[in-house]
Amino acid sequence: MxxxxxxxxxxxxxxxxxxxxxxxxxxxxxxxxxxxxxxxxxxxxxxxxxxxxxxxxxxxxxxxxxxxxxYEKKVSHRESKRVERRPGFPLVKIIGTGGTIASKIDYETGAVKPYLSANELIEDIPEIKEIADLETEQLLDILSENMKPKNWERIALEVHKELLRDDVKGIIVAHGTDTMSYTAAAISFAIQELNKPVVFVGAQRSSDRPSSDAAFNLLAATLVAARAPFAEVVITMHGETGDTYAVVHRATRTRKMHSTRRDAFKSICSKPIALVWPWIYELKVIEKDLRKRSNSIPRLLNKFDERAFLVKMFPGMKSDIFDIIKERGYKGIIIEGTGMGHISEDLLSTIRNLIKDGIFVGMTTQCIYGTTNLNVYATGRKLLEVGVTPLGDMLSETALVKLMWVLGNFGDDIEVVKRKMLEPIAGEISSRRTLDLF
Amino acid sequence: MxxxxxxxxxxxxxxxxxxxxxxxxxxxxxxxxxxxxxxxxxxxxxxxxxxxxxxxxxxxxxxxxxxxxxYEKKVSHRESKRVERRPGFPLVKIIGTGGTIASKIDYETGAVKPYLSANELIEDIPEIKEIADLETEQLLDILSENMKPKNWERIALEVHKELLRDDVKGIIVAHGTDTMSYTAAAISFAIQELNKPVVFVGAQRSSDRPSSDAAFNLLAATLVAARAPFAEVVITMHGETGDTYAVVHRATRTRKMHSTRRDAFKSICSKPIALVWPWIYELKVIEKDLRKRSNSIPRLLNKFDERAFLVKMFPGMKSDIFDIIKERGYKGIIIEGTGMGHISEDLLSTIRNLIKDGIFVGMTTQCIYGTTNLNVYATGRKLLEVGVTPLGDMLSETALVKLMWVLGNFGDDIEVVKRKMLEPIAGEISSRRTLDLF
Missing domain, CATH: 2.30.30.520 (SH3 type barrels.)
Known part of the structure; x- marks a missing residue:
């Protein structure tokens, strides 16, 4: 200018x-x-x-x-969706869904606007040129708190389509951080037999702020999408408050554990999959038990049934919350119990009736870390007797997403739901003790 | 035998x-x-x-x-509630409420039984004799998942009574771990102008197991009750998986963060108050901003109104959960929002109507760590417009307990509830940034 x-x-x-x-x-x-x-x-x-x-x-x-x-608006040549291809460089596809990561304030309206032209990204983060060519697509423009299971279906469909392309080496999904782990878990279930990495990335501070983590995280995500040897759905975010390394988390094991810090995302009851030092283009894989890149054809199972509910237990909770579960046609609930997965005994008969009516009841723990175990205390054994399904070390949020996915793709027969909920699909449940991962 | x-x-x-x-x-x-x-x-x-x-x-x-x-039953002389007093030793009162800490398996019935005669405790943990004389009382025998706000009232009444005794130096409340932080937060609000330490303690493994943490934790708690210079409601539990030190947490800031580990309890957005090395009778106070032991007369405000609800936000949540809040006569809810305290925009009108009807709506974050801030994003500002009260860095569980306490002691006028919820009572809300405490 x-x-x-x-x-x-x-x-x-x-x-x-x-x-x-x-x-x-x-x-x-x-x-x-x-x-x-x-x-x-x-x-x-x-x-x-x-x-x-x-x-x-x-x-x-x-x-x-x-x-x-x-002030003048950006000129239109910067809006193009794809940079010119260079021989020898892998192509990474970035799918924008909204949120802080892919937005800047539009100074004319004061509103936050999508920021996802390939040229503009590369102009702001020139290091990306050393790793890959980019192609971008603004699929959705939704703040992550407004993300719905219907949107998960749309994102899964699009990611699946891109996975089938021979020229795409890996996929980045730019997403708001609030519900990023819910969406990333959803994609982990919705696309099976994955052939390439699908990397969710977000930013805790928008890119027009000097403290923004958008560039750092995007560069790290590009490195993972282009070079990682695994074919997993992961979340790549800052590893600490500085700008040294990013952490690659398994999507079904990740939780946003801080409302504002740049290193808000943590692997729960699970090692991170990899570490990335984006400024020196370094990627180190930590986890061994990973699906490898392959020529397999990914399967799409992207229906999510919203007739699922998440209830967090608390002292003094009445049974009325469970009354509506039945009245309003829900087909399953996840109860975030206390400790190893307990609820107050006076709710037992209500739970028993729900299960008798064919509604799935799964138990997780509000401790966040650690596993459910209904065999240790009397209350737990009574829960088992009435047919509650303990979900091991599955995160509550992942359990809810999986329940919606099971109901959507396999129907609401309670025995089928029970079986599928306990079947490991995307690393979301482990039989190993993970006491050291705290 | x-x-x-x-x-x-x-x-x-x-x-x-x-x-x-x-x-x-x-x-x-x-x-x-x-x-x-x-x-x-x-x-x-x-x-x-x-x-x-x-x-x-x-x-x-x-x-x-x-x-x-x-096998023969324990003889009756071990059942006495108080050891003989020794000159120069402080008296610590232990109030048993049930749970793993104060129980052993009764081999005749296979059931878990209270284990709280003073002599029996001292026989099992002879180190206690070096610190204090004990007086014990089995007030309740309730597994912590069954603990109700009515029980909090009873415990508060009893603790208050003991605080008024000149000969008691400090009070221990032995409690199951599942809901210990809820109860301890309740007592923090229910007894004001505290004059002595009130120490909650629990065990993650029962005392008839070799890996039990009961003895270690009880010894640490006795040290705090007898010698700590502060008059605060605290939780004292293992600091790591070994047997070196215990951590003293502020009750309103504590969360059980692991379902099974001995060091499951963590201070959230807050430094621990003190560290204890029980085997060498060492106590080190870390936090400076503490109420000191004094001759003040504690005030009892121990009513808890159960017409309060805790809702955890998730993608795809419908407004039906909020419908029952109104129908069933609830007077306030805590919403555990995503990120800095967000909910899906399509729930806004329902929330607006609740608040118009005089129902308090407070916002916390499901991230666990970090504070709510409704000024950063558009969704947050809309929540403020409809009258949602952001609760800063208050834990969701503490917010629910406080809401029950405010409704119980100050009535359900929404303006009064708003004001009291934001007024710091027991260290539960902080205006300081606590980004480093993660």
Whole structure:
């Protein structure tokens, strides 16, 4: 963008948002940047500095403002979905679904906008060029808290289609972090006999913030999609608060364990699959028990039935929550019990009746870490007697997703549901003791 | 117990349970111990060895069995509730409520029985004599998964009564681990202006198992109750899998984070209050911001209103769960949202109507770690607009307990509930950023 000096404003003048300005403060300090339409009050203007930070300046402290130019929309050649192919470089497909990772603030509207042209990505993260050629596609634009099982079906369909392409080496799904592990678990069940890595990636801070983790995570995800020897659905995110390494987690074993930190994602009762040092293009596989890249034809089983419910146990819980389970036609519930998988005994008869009516009841633990075991205490044995299915070390969130998937693809016969829920499909349940993974 | 050789059984004979025997196997191995009424099948007997382990022996492998004697019940002098007082030693009161910590298997019935006579405790854990004199009371005998808000009221009443005694230096509440943090949080709110430490303690393995943590934890808890300089409600449990140190957690900040490990309890978004090395009688206070021991008269506010509900958000959740909240007369709910505290937008109008009807809606995060923040994303701002109250870094479980407590003691006026929920009462909500505590 060409910057030229247009005019000098007095402080009394209105400063139009989306104008590049130089502000000279009364104390002599000068700052240059873009005036944002974000002023918190009439007596302040907010300027986005070149280093990415926003700064608020009180008008009463301003000596003068020089207008340098107008903000202009990105030109259209940057919107192309695919960079030119280079011989010898693998092709990585990025499927955008919305969320912080693939968005920037649109300064004209103040809204968060998708940010997924291949050229624009590579311009911002030039290191990607060393690894792969990119092709991008904005499939959905949904904040992850609004993601629905119907969207999982759509994402699975699209990922499956791309997996069948010979020229694609690996797939990245850019997703909001809030429900990323739910969606990634869903894709783990919905696509079987995987032939290539499917890498979910997100960002905890948006890419127009200097502290953004978007570039780091995308670079790490690209490395995994292009070079990893395994064919698994994984989540690749920051490994610590700095910018040294990223962690590759098995999708069905991952939980967002912090609301804001960049290293929010953790493998639960499971080792991470791999570590990545993106700035030096290093990838180290840790887990041995992995599906390898192959020429197999992936199978699509992407129906999810929403007649499943997740209930978290608490002291004083009444049976009324279970009444609606039956009334409203639910076909299965996951109970996040206490400890090894317990509920208050006064709820036992309600649970028994649910199961008699053919509704599947699976038990996980609200401890997050560790396994259910209904054989140790009397309450557990009573739960087994009424037909509750303990789900071992399966995460509650993964259990819910799997239940929706089982109901969607195999029907709601309770015996079938029980059998499928306990059958390992995508590393979601383990018979090994994992006491050391805490 | 006098052991004498009564007779030699052939393997074909029925071996009466609760008999001390010597078993000689066909391969020459000899084991001695108590026959338990726990045989898993007709062709096996289970023997409790002197070292505490149980061993199953197939009858077909047994050469012969020698009966050594009969199991006898503990004599009654061990049942006394208080040891003789010694000058110069502080008195610690132990209130038993049930659970693994204070129980042993009763070999006559096979059931788990309370184990809380002062003399018996001191006989099993002689190190306690170096610290304090004990007085014990079996207030309740409830497995912690069956603990109800009504029981919290009873425990609070009893603890409060004991706090008023001049001769008691500190109080231990022995509790099952499943819901210990719920109960301990409840007591934190129910007793204010605390004058002495109230120490919750539990065990992950029962005291008749060699790997039991009961003795270690009880000794650590006794040290805290007798010697800690603070007057706080805390949870004292194993700090690691070995037997070196225990950790003292603030009750409102503690979560059982593993279903089986001995170091299952963790402080969340908060430093532990203290560390304890029980075998060398060492206690080190870490946290500075603590209420000190004093002569203040504790206030009792021990009503809990059960018309509160905890809902964990998940993709595909329907509004029907919220319908019953209103229909069934609930006065408040805690929503465990995703990320910084989000729910799917299609539930917004239902939530708005609940709040219009005077039902409190508080938001926590299912990430466990980190704080809610409804100002960052559009969904959060919409939640604020409809009147949802973000609860900062308060744990979901603590938020539910506090909501029951607020409703019980201050009524259900939504403005009062909002104000009280955000007012720090017992260290349960912090305005400090705690990003490093992860």
């Amino acid at each position: 060409e910057i030229r000096r247009e005019k000098i404003l007095n402080v009394g003048n209105e400063i139009e948002p989306l104008t590049y300005v130089k502000v000279v403060r009364k104390d002599g300090l000068e700052v240059s940047g873009l005036v944002l339409p974000l002023a918190r009050s009439d007596d302040t203007i907010v300027i986005k500095l070149d280093n990415g930070y926003n700064i608020g300046i009180k008008k009463e402290n301003i000596e003068r403002i020089e207008v340098l130019g107008k | 006098e052991i004498r050789r009564e007779k030699i059984l052939n393997v074909g004979n029925e071996i009466e349970p609760l008999t001390y025997v010597k078993v000689v196997r066909k391969d020459g191995l000899e084991v001695s111990g108590l026959v338990l009424p726990l045989a898993r099948s007709d062709d096996t007997i289970v023997i409790k060895l002197d070292n505490g382990y149980n061993i199953g022996i197939k009858k077909e492998n047994i050469e012969r069995i020698e009966v050594l004697g009969k």
